Amino acid sequence: xxxxxxxxxxxxxxxxxxxxxxxxxxxxxxxxxxxxxxxxxxxxxxxxxxxxxxxxxxxxxxxxxxxxxxxxxxxxxxxxxxxxxxxxxxxxxxxxxxxxxxxxxxxxxxxxxxxxxxxxxxxxxxxxxxxxxxxxxxxxxxxxxxxxxxxxxxxxxxxxxxxxxxxxxxxxxxxxxxxxxxxxxxxxxxxxxxxxxxxxxxxxxxxxxxxxxxxxxxxxxxxxxxxxxxxxxxxxxxxxxxxxxxxxxxxxxxxxxxxxxxxxxxxxxxxxxxxxxxxxxxxxxxxxxxxxxxxxxxxxxxxxxxxxxxxxxxxxxxxxxxxxxxxxxxxxxxxxxxxxxxxxxxxxxxxxxxxxxxxxxxxxxxxxxxxxxxxxxxxxxxxxxxxxxxxxxxxxxxxxxxxxxxxxxxxxxxxxxxxxxxx
Numbered sequence: 001x002x003x004x005x006x007x008x009x010x011x012x013x014x015x016x017x018x019x020x021x022x023x024x025x026x027x028x029x030x031x032x033x034x035x036x037x038x039x040x041x042x043x044x045x046x047x048x049x050x051x052x053x054x055x056x057x058x059x060x061x062x063x064x065x066x067x068x069x070x071x072x073x074x075x076x077x078x079x080x081x082x083x084x085x086x087x088x089x090x091x092x093x094x095x096x097x098x099x100x101x102x103x104x105x106x107x108x109x110x111x112x113x114x115x116x117x118x119x120x121x122x123x124x125x126x127x128x129x130x131x132x133x134x135x136x137x138x139x140x141x142x143x144x145x146x147x148x149x150x151x152x153x154x155x156x157x158x159x160x161x162x163x164x165x166x167x168x169x170x171x172x173x174x175x176x177x178x179x180x181x182x183x184x185x186x187x188x189x190x191x192x193x194x195x196x197x198x199x200x201x202x203x204x205x206x207x208x209x210x211x212x213x214x215x216x217x218x219x220x221x222x223x224x225x226x227x228x229x230x231x232x233x234x235x236x237x238x239x240x241x242x243x244x245x246x247x248x249x250x251x252x253x254x255x256x257x258x259x260x261x262x263x264x265x266x267x268x269x270x271x272x273x274x275x276x277x278x279x280x281x282x283x284x285x286x287x288x289x290x291x292x293x294x295x296x297x298x299x300x301x302x303x304x305x306x307x308x309x310x311x312x313x314x315x316x317x318x319x320x321x322x323x324x325x326x327x328x329x330x331x332x333x334x335x336x337x338x339x340x341x342x343x344x345x346x347x348x349x350x351x352x353x354x355x356x357x358x359x360x361x362x363x364x365x366x367x368x369x370x371x372x373x374x375x376x377x378x379x380x381x382x383x384x385x386x387x388x389x390x391x392x393x394x395x396x397x398x399x400x401x402x403x404x405x406x407x408x409x410x411x412x413x414x415x416x417x418x419x420x421x422x423x
Contacts (some may be wrong), residue, residue, distance in 0.1 A: 126193070330379060
């Protein structure tokens with residue numbers, strides 16, 4: 001058996017083709033109630049020292065996909081919750097874990113409906129406002145016989161959290177079409193606030209030369225949402241994208257692209273850049289062209305200087321965007337070379353990246369830090385060291401400390417006697 005506690009640390013459907021696809025069931029948490037706050041709450045008090053790992057909530061779906069915002073008065077984690085009491089096509093909702101100052105963690109449902117909702121992302125967009133965006137399966141898919149019948153129902157949702165009133169407002173669907181819309185990301189740059197997401201011109205989950213992906217942007221005007229616009233378009237497949245901004249109010253988006261849509265051949269995965277000038281989106285430009293898999297892009301902006309970190313083959317590389325000169329993150333070979341995921345955050349005087357990596361006794365979490373004064377990355381630091389598996393890490397900075405949230409899956413070993421039919 002396994003369970004997924006969501007942990008706070010202070011320091012898809014990519015398959016293609018016709019398949020006989022059926023839900024495996026709606027009772028994933030056989031070990032107890034889902035989305036259960038960890039007890040005792042005293043274990044999460046403010047006397048925890050730096051670098052301590054605190055279990056916040058347990059019995060989550062492995063697709064919880066946490067996203068975090070932190071400041072000195074508020075920690076909020078947005079995640080996809082699972083309910084075994086709902087039918088399979090409506091079993092996931094968006095929930096928020098929050099903790100004010102030295103108070104206890106509380107759970108608040110952001111959605112509770114008959115639609116599946118997942119991949120939430122959370123970001124601060126105004127002095128007293130957070131924006132969330134996620135993907136919803138909109139419409140009736142109860143009789144779906146395969147993923148190809150569900151993906152046209154994927155739509156983009158956005159909502160706001162008003163910090164003074166502690167309330168969620170303005171939940172709205174930004175798309176209404178029969179195309180595949182996925183992986184939304186709330187963004188804020190200068191006077192602009194909006195959501196960027198991936199849209200396929202058809203119903204493919206990863207685009208191809210016959211049905212390409214594009215990046216869409218929809219801006220919030222202060223009184224409502226504008227019309228979505230295409231900011232990058234090509235007959236390729238978008239694997240991932242990331243964004244940052246600078247103190248001049250410009251936005252930078254790096255896109256990881258698979259040129260032919262065949263994920264079994266990854267050497268054609270390259271990086272592109274889309275940015276704004278004066279707040280207006282410009283034409284995209286190709287950043288890499290080396291017949292090596294370039295993916296897992298992360299944009300940070302230490303001291304307001306946009307920097308790109310990514311995995312190139314078996315090496316983590318970085319470069320400032322405005323002075324494109326790729327260099328290795330680490331001065332010597334490390335276990336980071338084949339990191340399966342990558343997250344990042346910037347803060348005054350530096351930046352941090354985090355990733356999980358398979359070890360002999362489990363999957364553990366690592367981090368590295370960039371110092372703008374020294375202009376160098378630290379060697380990776382191991383944050384967890386146990387037999388559990390850590391993944392889906394998200395980062396924030398609360399003005400004093402780096403805050404990591406991630407899923408931690410414990411494997412329970414039991415001796416089981418089985419009699420086999422030897423006839």
